[in-house]
Amino acid sequence: MYTELYPDYASIVDEIKGVIISSLEGAKPKILDSCCGSGFISKDLALAGLNMDFADKNPAFGASFIADLNAQLGTNKKIIKASWDQYSKEPLLPENHYNFVMCRGNSFIYASGDINSDFYPDSVGARQRYVASLRGMYGVMQSGGFLYLDKYKDEEEPFECTVGYELSSGKDIVWYCHRKPDLQYREASIGLADDPGVYMHYCDDLDEALLQSCAQKVGFQFRKITLKHEKNFAVYLLQKP
Numbered sequence: 001m002y003t004e005l006y007p008d009y010a011s012i013v014d015e016i017k018g019v020i021i022s023s024l025e026g027a028k029p030k031i032l033d034s035c036c037g038s039g040f041i042s043k044d045l046a047l048a049g050l051n052m053d054f055a056d057k058n059p060a061f062g063a064s065f066i067a068d069l070n071a072q073l074g075t076n077k078k079i080i081k082a083s084w085d086q087y088s089k090e091p092l093l094p095e096n097h098y099n100f101v102m103c104r105g106n107s108f109i110y111a112s113g114d115i116n117s118d119f120y121p122d123s124v125g126a127r128q129r130y131v132a133s134l135r136g137m138y139g140v141m142q143s144g145g146f147l148y149l150d151k152y153k154d155e156e157e158p159f160e161c162t163v164g165y166e167l168s169s170g171k172d173i174v175w176y177c178h179r180k181p182d183l184q185y186r187e188a189s190i191g192l193a194d195d196p197g198v199y200m201h202y203c204d205d206l207d208e209a210l211l212q213s214c215a216q217k218v219g220f221q222f223r224k225i226t227l228k229h230e231k232n233f234a235v236y237l238l239q240k241p
């Protein structure tokens with residue numbers, strides 16, 4: 001269960017809320033969760049009163065959380081179907097708009113490949129896709145805004161994880177990431193547990209140095225932060241100057 005990774009779930013939600021509020025120094029939050037999946041953390045940030053928009057390449061993962069959130073808040077929020085690297089090509093999301101963008105849950109590694117496709121590891125291509133994805137996120141951010149991004153820790157090799165968590169509908173979302181010691185890439189998959197197939201793809205091995213160089217190429221200021229309640233992933237707070 002996902003909750004096993006975050007036994008003190010309320011505290012990590014509170015801590016991320018604190019990061020958002022303190023980074024914004026009094027500015028009114030305009031937050032985008034760029035890969036909301038099944039709403040982990042960000043649904044609760046919205047319930048805590050933060051102004052959240054939701055996007056994901058696969059909005060189906062979030063159908064039940066968004067319905068539940070709308071019922072609780074009396075809103076009509078939708079999950080915008082959008083892939084990070086496409087933000088600038090289609091007017092899916094407003095440019096220069098958000099002051100806080102979230103890309104959490106070890107999701108950014110999926111930029112290197114393509115869910116539902118047979119992607120073979122190709123470091124040059126992967127680097128281009130990381131840059132294109134960061135550029136997409138940069139484009140929807142206000143100057144001075146922050147991108148919260150996390151990933152498995154460099155020192156965790158091999159990293160292996162299979163998790164799911166129950167949504168209010170009873171469905172589980174599962175993801176899996178695995179690196180065999182002799183491989184230069186990770187295998188990752190994600191899907192709904194009751195789907196006949198899990199979407200499989202390969203991802204290039206993203207270490208912190210590569211992430212930093214891609215972020216700086218796009219123009220972000222790069223900073224790593226430590227969260228007391230985030231024991232699973234390394235967290236980066238990238239600022240658009």
Ligand SMILES: C[S@@+](CC[C@H](N)C(=O)[O-])C[C@H]1O[C@@H](n2cnc3c(N)ncnc32)[C@H](O)[C@@H]1O
Nearest residue numbers: 035036037040056057058083084104105107110
């Ligand atoms: C592990 S889930 C993360 C869910 C949630 N953000 C969390 O913190 O647990 C990864 C999500 O990233 C989404 N995703 C993968 N590639 C994407 C892309 N290129 N653009 C936008 N979303 C993407 C997937 O559809 C999936 O919902």
